Amino acid sequence: MSTITPFRVQIPQADLDDLQARLARTRFADEIPGAEQGVSVERVKRLVAHWRDGFDWRALEATLNAYPQFTTEIDGQNIHFLHVRSDNPDALPLILTHGWPGSIAEYLRAIEPLSRHFHLVIPSLPGYGFSGPTRELGWNNQRIARAWAELMSRLGYERYGAVGNDGGSMISPEIGRIAPEHVVGVHVTQIFSFPSGDPAEFAGLSEEEQAGLAVLDWFWKEKGAFNVLQSQQPQTLAHAITDSPAGLVGWLAQLFDEDLDDDFVIANAAIHWFTGTAGSALRLYWENARAEQPKEPTTVPIALAMGEGDFTSIRRFADRDHTNIVSWKTLPAPAHGHYTAHSATEALTSDVIAFFRSLG
Numbered sequence: 001m002s003t004i005t006p007f008r009v010q011i012p013q014a015d016l017d018d019l020q021a022r023l024a025r026t027r028f029a030d031e032i033p034g035a036e037q038g039v040s041v042e043r044v045k046r047l048v049a050h051w052r053d054g055f056d057w058r059a060l061e062a063t064l065n066a067y068p069q070f071t072t073e074i075d076g077q078n079i080h081f082l083h084v085r086s087d088n089p090d091a092l093p094l095i096l097t098h099g100w101p102g103s104i105a106e107y108l109r110a111i112e113p114l115s116r117h118f119h120l121v122i123p124s125l126p127g128y129g130f131s132g133p134t135r136e137l138g139w140n141n142q143r144i145a146r147a148w149a150e151l152m153s154r155l156g157y158e159r160y161g162a163v164g165n166d167g168g169s170m171i172s173p174e175i176g177r178i179a180p181e182h183v184v185g186v187h188v189t190q191i192f193s194f195p196s197g198d199p200a201e202f203a204g205l206s207e208e209e210q211a212g213l214a215v216l217d218w219f220w221k222e223k224g225a226f227n228v229l230q231s232q233q234p235q236t237l238a239h240a241i242t243d244s245p246a247g248l249v250g251w252l253a254q255l256f257d258e259d260l261d262d263d264f265v266i267a268n269a270a271i272h273w274f275t276g277t278a279g280s281a282l283r284l285y286w287e288n289a290r291a292e293q294p295k296e297p298t299t300v301p302i303a304l305a306m307g308e309g310d311f312t313s314i315r316r317f318a319d320r321d322h323t324n325i326v327s328w329k330t331l332p333a334p335a336h337g338h339y340t341a342h343s344a345t346e347a348l349t350s351d352v353i354a355f356f357r358s359l360g
Contacts, residue, residue, distance in 0.1 A: 002154055007069040007080060009061045011274045016057060019245055019273065023052045026246040044250045050262040051249065060267050063108060072154065074147045077139065080130035081123035084115045092356055093119040093157040095148055099166025100281055101252040103129045103271040106165060110341045113349040123151065129271045133280030140291035145174035158182060161356050165189045165341060167284060173322065176300035185301040185359045187352050189340060190310065193317035201316065212312035226254060230285035238279025248278050257337040264342055303327035303355040305348060307340040327355055
């Protein structure tokens with residue numbers, strides 16, 4: 001089952017017409033003025049209006065179709081990916097992995113600058129977009145990492161790097177763990193290492209580390225509901241966000257930075273919508289909550305390049321989980337937020353290029 005098949009995005013016009021009708025019939029929620037209880041009605045109304053009257057799906061479709069796309073079956077699952085070769089035949093290949101609520105749209109702005117230096121493989125996660133939906137249980141980070149290693153082998157790449165954001169920042173180090181003889185390095189925008197519960201880990205925390213812990217504590221107390229729900233009952237939520245595009249964009253918007261352009265938010269929502277994967281994308285959280293976690297640290301070189309104001313990674317916990325962190329930085333201003341491949345493309349891609357060059 002190693003066949004690789006060319007692919008093009010071709011959403012039927014009937015699906016676009018159905019979406020327009022659903023958006024036009026949106027019944028918006030009410031809210032208590034001044035109460036901060038989640039994504040505001042004002043923002044959802046703005047996003048719905050943009051989706052109806054300002055967003056051009058056919059333009060996004062054309063952008064995607066400007067790049068070579070393929071599908072292949074790995075471990076029983078359809079996998080969709082972009083494969084953009086550099087003009088330099090000897091360029092190092094990179095596999096770039098997105099997360100939730102994102103999609104391959106996260107990396108569209110990064111393709112041109114990175115492809116000057118690297119061959120690029122950009123897959124849609126199992127259950128997401130044009131790879132989805134998943135058809136069986138078990139697709140957790142480790143299984144995805146094994147599938148990615150198989151994909152790179154299937155493409156003939158014996159030596160490559162891994163790049164990730166969000167869920168991709170969890171999966172990319174796992175590729176290095178699974179295939180250290182092939183992965184030269186890993187570049188991520190977050191390292192999700194948390195306190196283990198050992199009181200000794202908190203001894204001598206610096207002010208910066210204490211501030212980072214405070215941010216994490218705030219995030220999980222005030223914005224962690226998505227993780228709890230999707231880890232426990234993704235199917236319950238799937239009914240709503242699969243049936244209502246306004247409901248979908250309202251749910252996704254909680255983790256799209258307020259200062260992101262509406263076109264980017266809707267591009268990701270539209271990929272979930274038109275592929276019918278809004279529900280199956282949630283399953284990754286359920287799977288990871290039940291997966292056996294690796295007990296040994298990773299050993300391949302890893303670089304962290306955080307966006308200002310994003311999730312705060314804490315070095316002492318990261319060093320416990322990764323023995324070979326060779327670069328640790330916050331990207332320079334104005335690089336900000338969670339989706340720096342889109343919102344701070346030059347800063348992020350420059351760091352990716354510099355890191356892999358440093359590895360020779």
